[in-house]
Amino acid sequence: MKKVLMKGNEAIAQAAIAAGCEAFFGYPITPQNELIEYMSKYLAKNKGVFVQAESEIAAINMVYGAAGAGARVMTSSSSPGIALKQEGISYCAGAELPCLIVSISRGGPGLGGILPAQGDYNQATRGGGNGDYKVIVLAPNGVQEATEMVRKGFELAEKYRNPVMVMADGVIGQMMEPVMIDETPLPKIEKSWAATGQSRTRGSRNVINSLYLKPSQLEQHNFDLRDKYDVIEENEVMVEMFNMEDAEIAVVAYGTPSRIVKSAIEQLREEGVKVGLIRPKTLYPFPHKEIHEAAKNLKFLLSAELSMGQMVVDVKLAVNGLAPVHFYGRAGGMIFEPKEIIDAVRKHMGGE
Amino acid sequence: MTVVFKKTEGLTDTPFTYCPGCTHGIIHRLVAEVLEELDMLDRSVAIASVGCSVMSYEFFNCDAIQAAHGRAPAVATGVKRVRPDSIVFTYQGDGDLASIGSGEIVQAAHRGENITVIFVNNAIYGMTGGQMAPTTLPNQVTTTSPFGRDVTLSGEPIRMSELMATIPGAAYIERVMAADPVSVRKAKKAIKKAFEYQRDHKGFSMIEVLSSCNIGWGLSPVDSLKYIKNEMQSYYPLGVFKDKGAQE
Numbered sequence: 001m002k003k004v005l006m007k008g009n010e011a012i013a014q015a016a017i018a019a020g021c022e023a024f025f026g027y028p029i030t031p032q033n034e035l036i037e038y039m040s041k042y043l044a045k046n047k048g049v050f051v052q053a054e055s056e057i058a059a060i061n062m063v064y065g066a067a068g069a070g071a072r073v074m075t076s077s078s079s080p081g082i083a084l085k086q087e088g089i090s091y092c093a094g095a096e097l098p099c100l101i102v103s104i105s106r107g108g109p110g111l112g113g114i115l116p117a118q119g120d121y122n123q124a125t126r127g128g129g130n131g132d133y134k135v136i137v138l139a140p141n142g143v144q145e146a147t148e149m150v151r152k153g154f155e156l157a158e159k160y161r162n163p164v165m166v167m168a169d170g171v172i173g174q175m176m177e178p179v180m181i182d183e184t185p186l187p188k189i190e191k192s193w194a195a196t197g198q199s200r201t202r203g204s205r206n207v208i209n210s211l212y213l214k215p216s217q218l219e220q221h222n223f224d225l226r227d228k229y230d231v232i233e234e235n236e237v238m239v240e241m242f243n244m245e246d247a248e249i250a251v252v253a254y255g256t257p258s259r260i261v262k263s264a265i266e267q268l269r270e271e272g273v274k275v276g277l278i279r280p281k282t283l284y285p286f287p288h289k290e291i292h293e294a295a296k297n298l299k300f301l302l303s304a305e306l307s308m309g310q311m312v313v314d315v316k317l318a319v320n321g322l323a324p325v326h327f328y329g330r331a332g333g334m335i336f337e338p339k340e341i342i343d344a345v346r347k348h349m350g351g352e
Numbered sequence: 353m354t355v356v357f358k359k360t361e362g363l364t365d366t367p368f369t370y371c372p373g374c375t376h377g378i379i380h381r382l383v384a385e386v387l388e389e390l391d392m393l394d395r396s397v398a399i400a401s402v403g404c405s406v407m408s409y410e411f412f413n414c415d416a417i418q419a420a421h422g423r424a425p426a427v428a429t430g431v432k433r434v435r436p437d438s439i440v441f442t443y444q445g446d447g448d449l450a451s452i453g454s455g456e457i458v459q460a461a462h463r464g465e466n467i468t469v470i471f472v473n474n475a476i477y478g479m480t481g482g483q484m485a486p487t488t489l490p491n492q493v494t495t496t497s498p499f500g501r502d503v504t505l506s507g508e509p510i511r512m513s514e515l516m517a518t519i520p521g522a523a524y525i526e527r528v529m530a531a532d533p534v535s536v537r538k539a540k541k542a543i544k545k546a547f548e549y550q551r552d553h554k555g556f557s558m559i560e561v562l563s564s565c566n567i568g569w570g571l572s573p574v575d576s577l578k579y580i581k582n583e584m585q586s587y588y589p590l591g592v593f594k595d596k597g598a599q600e
Contacts, residue, residue: 022434023430023433023434025430049434051429051433053426054456054459054462055455057423057455058429058455058456059426061419061420061423061426061427061430061456062426062427062429062430062433063430064417064419064420064427064430065399065417065419065426065427065429065430065431066430066431066433066434068417068427068430069397069417069431070434070435071434073430073434087420088420088423091420095418195397195415195416195417195431196397196415196438197394197395197396197397197414197415197435197437197439199396199415200393201394205364205413205415206416207409207410207416207417207418208416208417208418209409209416209417209418211406
């Protein structure tokens with residue numbers, strides 16, 4: 001591994017290729033275009049499959065087919081494009097197909113804008129697809145972590161036979177940072193369930209399907225999925241605690257805004273305010289237990305997001321009344337400065 | 353004892369879910385026989401669509417993937433690209449292919465995907481209870497065109513084979529019907545040729561099969577076959593609309 005300066009979108013693509021991604025299906029949308037462009041050049045050079053699909057809907061259904069045939073596969077898009085992919089994500093979850101979806105999120109609703117935002121927290125963690133399903137959602141705070149989470153994403157997808165989303169705000173997609181990409185390919189997983197075509201050689205047919213017309217069978221399928229999500233929630237939570245040992249106040253933030261919050265916390269600490277950062281690295285599974293435990297020693301929490309208040313709902317659920325939970329947010333591509341966070345913390349310290 | 357007829361290995365023992373009189377069963381058998389005769393069952397992946405043939409993954413005796421409504425050609429693309437040695441085919445109805453999946457079918461042909469599409473056209477949404485499709489004939493009564501299809505409001509029926517033949521990436525497009533023993537034998541020939549094209553890496557092929565829906569049409573099975581021959585065929589002429597192999 002050597003350290004290189006790379007744009008986030010390209011680093012994510014390179015990390016995926018290095019991890020052993022065999023196929024990529026995508027569609028152009030800003031601000032993730034460098035990712036699909038990089039794939040069109042370098043995945044092909046690595047003997048991988050690259051297809052520019054006719055739409056995000058087609059792309060995710062190509063992912064569904066390639067994953068069903070046993071390949072390590074991914075797609076990428078941005079907010080309105082992820083909205084279109086929801087149908088296919090639900091099918092992947094229902095048929096229990098491992099795949100990676102990278103979302104470089106931007107402002108909304110509708111066509112919104114092309115600048116960074118976090119208004120897709122609910123889209124990622126709740127999804128827009130039908131039915132009882134969950135997508136593992138990883139939220140990096142910079143280019144380096146984005147590359148690590150791409151790798152981790154493939155691992156988790158194959159471990160649990162479940163779609164995984166890496167949700168990075170547009171800042172990560174567009175900025176350049178020094179990065180060291182792990183170049184070791186992930187081991188190939190035996191996928192005895194895959195529809196590879198060789199039913200006679202195998203001695204049985206493999207069918208990829210999410211249709212269960214008998215209600216008792218569909219309910220059992222839902223029970224089995226719920227059991228899987230329980231295991232994921234028990235074992236796969238990732239959260240960073242920063243300056244939380246003696247903290248009386250916690251700011252909860254994820255993605256690149258968490259780095260702005262860190263600057264604010266450092267300044268507040270210099271002024272003697274005991275404030276720390278709780279940074280969920282997995283948005284699903286959400287660090288409910290960790291935040292609940294922390295809340296026992298806190299005067300209040302502040303959820304700071306580039307949205308009008310989405311993660312704050314999960315923070316409130318986690319805190320469950322142990323302490324007040326406040327919110328500060330910007331949107332539309334506007335990004336808060338450390339001073340805004342400092343002011344928000346001070347405002348609530350004042351007892352408002 | 354001489355065996356004069358035996359069920360093809362290309363079909364499982366699962367009983368069909370199709371209505372008595374429907375020609376889906378015949379078309380399934382033709383596809384299955386072709387896969388067996390071409391020795392493709394150990395390399396085939398069937399892509400089932402949504403509609404009456406949603407359960408076809410239970411019937412074709414090979415690996416299978418059930419696709420979302422209209423997306424079968426995209427799913428097939430994903431499979432074929434990562435498993436280029438496999439034989440990949442979609443089995444889609446007219447609601448699936450000509451309406452909600454019109455984008456996916458056109459673009460798969462446009463890319464020249466080396467897959468085979470079996471397009472079963474019965475001019476109606478059968479599974480959901482007989483609603484109007486883009487292929488429903490002028491003045492045809494359905495549950496969403498109770499006074500007959502009004503072409504001034506719903507347009508004239510779309511001829512998919514003719515449309516697909518204009519796409520440079522398409523290699524072989526033929527329309528056949530399943531209305532009597534002669535037409536069924538001709539349909540099988542076309543289906544076989546389509547799979548041979550895929551085997552020989554000649555590119556995208558689509559066989560449109562005019563099929564019956566006696567329940568949705570409100571006709572007896574016998575009258576339904578007559579309806580295919582007379583009404584359907586007069587609007588949807590049979591024939592080869594594109595054959596890159598013949599042009600060479």
